Amino acid sequence: MTELDKHDAAIKSDADAATQRALAESNTDVNDPEAAIRALVADYEARMNEVAQVIARVRHEINNPLTGVLGQAQLLLREELSEKTRKRVETIEQLAIRLRDIVGQLRQVQKTSKN
Numbered sequence: 001m002t003e004l005d006k007h008d009a010a011i012k013s014d015a016d017a018a019t020q021r022a023l024a025e026s027n028t029d030v031n032d033p034e035a036a037i038r039a040l041v042a043d044y045e046a047r048m049n050e051v052a053q054v055i056a057r058v059r060h061e062i063n064n065p066l067t068g069v070l071g072q073a074q075l076l077l078r079e080e081l082s083e084k085t086r087k088r089v090e091t092i093e094q095l096a097i098r099l100r101d102i103v104g105q106l107r108q109v110q111k112t113s114k115n
Contacts, residue, residue: 055110063103070096 073093081089 052110055106059103059106059110062099066096066099066103070100 070093073089073096076089077086077093
């Protein structure tokens with residue numbers, strides 16, 4: 001069995017377990033496929049809401065200090081710096097901007113998971 005097959009089997013196993021858990025929690029008849037689907041959808045919606053909440057917390061915890069780092073780097077770049085120091089501060093600024101873009105992508109994921 002390849003790693004991909006193992007991964008697919010694990011996903012199917014997780015999905016089966018989620019279906020059984022959703023059915024058990026909703027007291028749904030196992031022989032009613034529509035009810036099973038509704039229960040599964042409700043379970044996945046609850047999980048997506050949890051993911052959205054985690055993403056919001058992570059975004060907040062990263063974004064606040066990141067704003068400070070980026071602002072300080074940009075203030076330093078306004079000053080007279082040696083070439084070596086300027087390159088280092090520019091690197092800090094570029095990496096902070098990259099992180100800011102990633103945090104922005106998390107915002108899109110959060111919006112998608114809420115809808």
